[in-house]
Amino acid sequence: MTAAGTAVRDRVRQSPRRRASRERGHPVLTRFPPPARLVGYAVVLGLGLLYLLPFVLQLVTGFKTDPDAAAHPLALLPTTPTTAAYQRLFGLSQASEGIPFLRWLSNSALVAVLVTAGRVLFDSMAGYALARLRFRGRSVLFGFVLAVMAVPGVALLIPKFLVLNTFGLFDTYTGMILPLLVDAAGIFIMKQFFESVPREVEEAARVDGAGVFRIFWSVVLPMARPALITLTILSFQGSWNEFTHFLVSTQSGQYETLTTGLARFVSGGLGGGTQYPLKLTAALLSTIPVAALFFCFQRYFVSGANEGAVKE
Numbered sequence: 001m002t003a004a005g006t007a008v009r010d011r012v013r014q015s016p017r018r019r020a021s022r023e024r025g026h027p028v029l030t031r032f033p034p035p036a037r038l039v040g041y042a043v044v045l046g047l048g049l050l051y052l053l054p055f056v057l058q059l060v061t062g063f064k065t066d067p068d069a070a071a072h073p074l075a076l077l078p079t080t081p082t083t084a085a086y087q088r089l090f091g092l093s094q095a096s097e098g099i100p101f102l103r104w105l106s107n108s109a110l111v112a113v114l115v116t117a118g119r120v121l122f123d124s125m126a127g128y129a130l131a132r133l134r135f136r137g138r139s140v141l142f143g144f145v146l147a148v149m150a151v152p153g154v155a156l157l158i159p160k161f162l163v164l165n166t167f168g169l170f171d172t173y174t175g176m177i178l179p180l181l182v183d184a185a186g187i188f189i190m191k192q193f194f195e196s197v198p199r200e201v202e203e204a205a206r207v208d209g210a211g212v213f214r215i216f217w218s219v220v221l222p223m224a225r226p227a228l229i230t231l232t233i234l235s236f237q238g239s240w241n242e243f244t245h246f247l248v249s250t251q252s253g254q255y256e257t258l259t260t261g262l263a264r265f266v267s268g269g270l271g272g273g274t275q276y277p278l279k280l281t282a283a284l285l286s287t288i289p290v291a292a293l294f295f296c297f298q299r300y301f302v303s304g305a306n307e308g309a310v311k312e
Contacts, residue, residue, distance in 0.1 A: 055284075062086065062281035069276040085277040089285070101282060103254070104261035108240055108286075111176055111257060115239035118181035120231055124224065126182070127190025128216050132202070142191070148184040153244060161248040175249045180239055186231050193227035194220060229297050237290050258286045 056076065061069050062085050064078040072079065086092075089101040129135075130142050160179060161170070169175030197220055205219045221228075243259040250256070256264070262282055 058280045058284050062277050062284060064277050066275060066277060070274050073276070085281040088278060089282055099265070099278070100253070100256070100261070101285075104256055104258045105285075107255060108257040108259075109289075110173070111180075111242075112236050112240045112289075114177050115180045116232055116235040118177075119183050119186050119235040119239075120228060122182045123186030123231060123235075124190045124221060124228065125216070126187045127192075128194050128220065130187070130191045131194035133212070145184045145187050149188065157244060157248050160245065164249055170249060171251045171255060173255070176246060176255065179249070180242065180245065183235065183238070186235060189231055189234075190224070190227055193224055197223060233294055233297060236293055240290055258282075262286065 057074065060076055060078060061073070063081045063083065064072075064075075065080060065082055065084070068075075068079045088099060091102060130138060130145075164170045164175045164179075169178065201219060201223070202215050205215045210219065241259060242257075243263065246255075246257050246260050250260070262279075265282065266279055
């Protein structure tokens with residue numbers, strides 16, 4: 001590079017407009033002097049640590065003994081570290097009798113996977129029908145979907161039990177899964193997304209001879225990846241953490257999930273004593289799948305809805 005080119009480059013780097021463009025990305029940080037920023041960082045860091053403290057205590061308590069956890073519940077280091085709680089939960093200890101954690105885990109995984117797959121499929125189909133198809137009663141049907149979202153779930157517990165018991169679905173996997181396959185909130189999310197998809201894309205596919213289902217499955221649905229991932233995360237989280245539905249749809253211990261099993265465990269139905277390490281370890285392990293799913297796909301929340309849809 002010549003001397004003239006170097007001078008021009010240095011002059012551009014030092015120009016006020018260049019500095020302002022660099023500082024524009026951090027308007028909050030440049031508003032306060034350096035000491036105030038340090039105080040702000042310290043406050044944010046303190047709040048973050050305070051928020052993480054319960055999770056850290058939950059993790060640490062899992063490596064404590066029962067007497068140690070009862071005597072020092074807030075200690076961040078166990079007096080005598082042990083993995084007895086994990087061994088009992090996974091059946092690696094002789095004292096693990098009466099704690100069917102693996103059965104709870106398998107039931108929760110089975111229900112969550114099937115419910116998530118069903119909701120993603122049926123909610124997207126229903127959302128596309130309400131957004132694009134023209135049929136009589138479409139507005140009334142969408143109003144009914146909104147009305148279902150406004151009804152508290154607790155108000156449906158007794159009717160849900162009566163329906164399941166009448167059709168012979170009580171205390172079965174079918175009764176646990178079938179009522180959760182369609183979700184009003186998921187239909188609403190998918191409908192709103194499909195309405196933002198340009199109609200030119202569907203019209204071009206229709207000109208090429210594609211039918212309604214082919215347009216939905218091969219053209220529009222691949223464009224809905226951000227909405228589908230959002231629906232997947234919400235559906236998996238909702239079905240994994242579901243409690244009230246399983247409470248009224250099952251009775252036998254073989255159908256217990258993590259939520260119902262942990263509730264019976266915490267209430268003292270599986271042995272006496274505090275058993276803090278065992279209970280907190282089971283609760284910690286039950287949160288890992290949802291957290292892992294969210295952190296793996298959280299970047300898709302900010303993806304563009306119509307990315308690559310139409311080229312002008």
